[in-house]
Amino acid sequence: MTLSKSQIQDLYAFTRAHFVEHYDLQTELVDHLANDIEDMWMQNPRLSFEEAREKAFKKFGVFGFMEPIEQKAKAMNRRYLKYLWTELKEWFTLPKLMATVLLFLIFYFSFSSSIASYFMLGFYLLIAVWSFYKSIQLNRQFRRRKEISDKKWMLEEMIFKQAGFSRLLLLSQLPTWYNISGKLFSNFYFIIGFSVFTTLFFLWMYISLEIIPQKAEELLNETYPEFSL
Template structure:
């Protein structure tokens, strides 16, 4: 025995009723539940759909689907971060590595010789803030449009908003710079800060313009319901 289309729809409703809002997670759970129900019917054909569903759901324990959501979130975060790291490493090839070194050297020279570092720290801060905020805004608009067109939410989109966790480091970079902006920076500190700013900006660029678009395309291939925009 196999599940009917109506029963598949009931499984989607069932996952929603149990606090699974993300359609990509719902799809995985529905597939798992459907396989389990059909396996039960092979040994007990007289078992009702509702009874078989109840037995399958009990296998998830007292907290229901929460563990699945948590595991899926961790897996997507890890996948995003690994892809970001792979592209980041791959970026350091000729001639891009020369451009990167030139940017680090130029930023370092400005920090060392400018009378007031505030005038280099301010535009650096603005760029490190504005670019991610712009990217998050565009992604939020995309999510809103997808939700409007398909009436579905995707966990992947929520992960992509975090840019692989890079947004959590923005405040750290800014605080380090401004906390020390009025002190006499050593040459070593200036160099380390220059490397950090340029590499962090590069990581943001890769996350926003390379990794996120690639993952959206992959998502669209795996899930026809997901509209790539």
């Protein structure tokens, strides 16, 4: 016996009812549940669909689908970071290397000046304001995409929402950095290190908020063959 289309749809509804929001993970779980149910029917054809479904679900343990959700999130996060790393490496090869060096020099000479603390505050506030604007823009874009497709993909959500957490972390640390920066900016090695960090941070934010969202269709089609906006 094989499952009917209505029973497959019932399994999708079942996963949603058990807090599985993303369509890609729903599909994996539905496939797993369907295979288990069909195996049970081979052994006991008189077993009802509902009984077989509950038995298949119990195999996931006390916490239900929580473990698969966590595993999927980790896998997608690794994939997202891989995209970030791939894009970042391009900024250390020609011709983008010239822009990276120029960016570093701007930060280095700014942090070497007598008003380095103000430059630091200005740069990071500028990044924070820009990232706040881009986060709002990407959230709106994500909502529009979801309305069109009526499906929620885990990697898609990361692409359009992930960078917002970096902005929150940045804003929370600004007062501390400003308070300690006065003494530290007199140290040559600190200036070099902080200039490198600021350059990498700026590139990371630019890649996550600008470049990767622009490549969303390509990355999602690569990850999900069934994806179609």
